[in-house]
Amino acid sequence: MKKIIFIFLVILVLIKTNESADFEMNATIESSIHYYIQTSSQLSKGIFFTNSTGAEQNVQYNVIPGSFNNNAVWNYNNTDKKTEYWVYVYIQGAQINVCHGATNHLCSNPGCIGFDNYLININNAKWSKSTSNDINNPSLSNALPFVIGFDNQNKIADLTNNSQTIYFRYWLDIPPSVPPYIYNTTYQIIGVVEDEC
Numbered sequence: 087m088k089k090i091i092f093i094f095l096v097i098l099v100l101i102k103t104n105e106s107a108d109f110e111m112n113a114t115i116e117s118s119i120h121y122y123i124q125t126s127s128q129l130s131k132g133i134f135f136t137n138s139t140g141a142e143q144n145v146q147y148n149v150i151p152g153s154f155n156n157n158a159v160w161n162y163n164n165t166d167k168k169t170e171y172w173v174y175v176y177i178q179g180a181q182i183n184v185c186h187g188a189t190n191h192l193c194s195n196p197g198c199i200g201f202d203n204y205l206i207n208i209n210n211a212k213w214s215k216s217t218s219n220d221i222n223n224p225s226l227s228n229a230l231p232f233v234i235g236f237d238n239q240n241k242i243a244d245l246t247n248n249s250q251t252i253y254f255r256y257w258l259d260i261p262p263s264v265p266p267y268i269y270n271t272t273y274q275i276i277g278v279v280e281d282e283c
Contacts, residue, residue, distance in 0.1 A: 119179040123277050128160040128170040133211075133273060135159075135258040152262035155212075155226060161255045167221040171254040173275065175243050184243040184252075185236040185276055185283030186213075192258075192269035206269050208232045210259045215242060219253040229257060236276055236283035245280070 140147035141157035144164050149156045160170035175184055188208045195203040209231035214224035230240045242252055276283055 119279060121175070121177040121180070121182050121277060121279065123184060123275060124174040124176075125275065126170055126172045129172065129254070133158045133171070133256050135256070148266070149258065149260050151260050151264045151266075154259045155257045156260065158256035158258075161257075162221070168219045169224065169253050169255050171256065172219070172251055173242060173254070174249075174251045175246065175277070176249045177247055178249075180279045181245040181247045182243065183238075183241055183245055183278045183281065183283055185238060185241050185278070187233050187236045187274060189272040189274065190234065192271050194265075194267040194269055196270070204265055204267055204269075206258075206261065206264060208234055208271065210261065212257045212259075214255050216253050217250060224253055224255045226255070226257060229255075236274070238282050241283070242275070 134146040135149055135156045136146045136159050137149050137153070137156060140159060141161060142164060144159050146159050158171065162168070163170050173184065175182065188211070190198045190205075191208045192206040192211065193203055194205070198205055211232040212226075212229035213232060214226060214229040216223040216225070216228075230237075233240075243250070
């Protein structure tokens with residue numbers, strides 16, 4: 087009896103599958119957004135400031151209190167005078183803001199904490215950008231001070247929808263009363279699609 091019922095059900099299913107039915111098919115397609123930010127190998131290592139001799143040799147040497155416009159080590163490559171600091175922004179399907187900034191002032195202690203911490207205000211560090219890379223661009227004459235956090239007023243890229251390479255140079259002014267320590271902070275870059283950083 088069980089075999090007969092099973093065979094009957096199989097025949098019933100086969101008969102049912104030969105019938106047609108109407109079903110709705112729907113698809114919603116969203117725009118595809120792709121972007122990435124690539125930094126040069128020298129920028130990925132960090133921004134290291136140096137004196138005039140170090141700037142010519144692309145080597146970090148100690149800077150002197152009371153000195154101005156100390157170059158970052160790779161501001162001017164000693165072979166072609168081009169900067170080795172750059173960011174490549176790839177964007178497809180949207181507009182992107184690319185911003186940057188420091189997490190703290192330049193401090194002698196990590197996180198700028200401790201009674202024995204000394205600091206150099208982050209706005210003593212300056213940066214300039216350009217889509218050209220030669221001895222004159224980016225230029226010190228267009229330099230802007232760094233900020234803590236992300237700088238929405240002075241963006242690396244402002245609502246761009248074009249892939250591009252942006253070149254940078256960096257300078258640091260040293261106040262005259264700064265004691266001789268190693269000063270550090272963390273520098274961040276962020277990309278935000280169609281919004282402020």
